[in-house]
Amino acid sequence: MRTHGWSGATPADDDEAVERILTAARHAIDRSGSEFSVAEVARDLGVTRQTVYRYFPSADALLTATAVAQTAHFLDVLAEHLNDIRDPATAVVEGIAYTLERLPHEKYLNLLLGPGRAGAFTAGVTSDTALAFGRSLLQRFSVDWAAAGISGPQLDQLVEHMLRIVQSFVIDPGRPPRRGEDLRAYLTTWVAPALTGTDLPPV
Incomplete structure (x- = not known):
């Protein structure tokens, strides 16, 4: 030094x-x-x-x-919000939806995930920084991932998949933007099924 x-x-x-x-x-x-x-x-x-x-x-x-x-505060709030959810699919849907809803109100989370100068992060969801943030997010869930059959590389791919979904909604929120129950219904239809099967593909 x-x-x-x-x-x-x-x-x-x-x-x-x-x-x-x-x-x-x-x-x-x-x-x-x-x-x-x-x-x-x-x-x-x-x-x-x-x-x-x-x-x-x-x-x-x-x-x-x-x-x-500076996102530790948001992660703590997210953990409290998801505290009673044990089902992996429900937790992932709510985690994505809540993150998107809080994005405009969380200054540093918006800098990290929102468009603009920090877009280098948004454009690089497979970067080490992005994946580390995603893992920190999943670790706050009250889900026993190992018991759900999701661990190791599968958990890393789940992190990547969630970040890609968040990225897509940041870039194009929809016309009109999906919010509230509409957003959750969309995620439940198209994201949750990947986590509700009894046998996840090996990686």
Whole structure:
């Protein structure tokens, strides 16, 4: 870890440096929205842009990492919302629907999944960052995935499938946009059957 700058208070290690960069990025996003700059973050930290780029290769990468770090609140709210649902198909349908409904109201979730500058994430639903977020989402469900016969690569593919569905609704919500019971009925018809069969295909 380089020790130059940091306004005279050098981080103890790389983990602390990353934490401080993410905190500065969050403050910059709060001020400037998704159009914040790495120069703005570096200035707040008292370091050069090159120092920030050492940990995050681009402004979009920093935006995505900051948004992911700030979605813990949403994941907690989602877990509470789904707390009483044990059926895998019902949980997936409600998880997708609730995520789409909360998207306009959750600032950092919207930065992560919504259109715009963070669209690099939206366009890359198979990226490690996207899949890690999706796994975090599924882990909040009150579903015994192993008992349902879904584990390992199958669980990873379920994460990918859910992210692809969310992506499609973000890009084109429908005409008119599906909401509420209409959205849930659509997902129940076309998504739930993949999880209600007794034998899922091996992967």
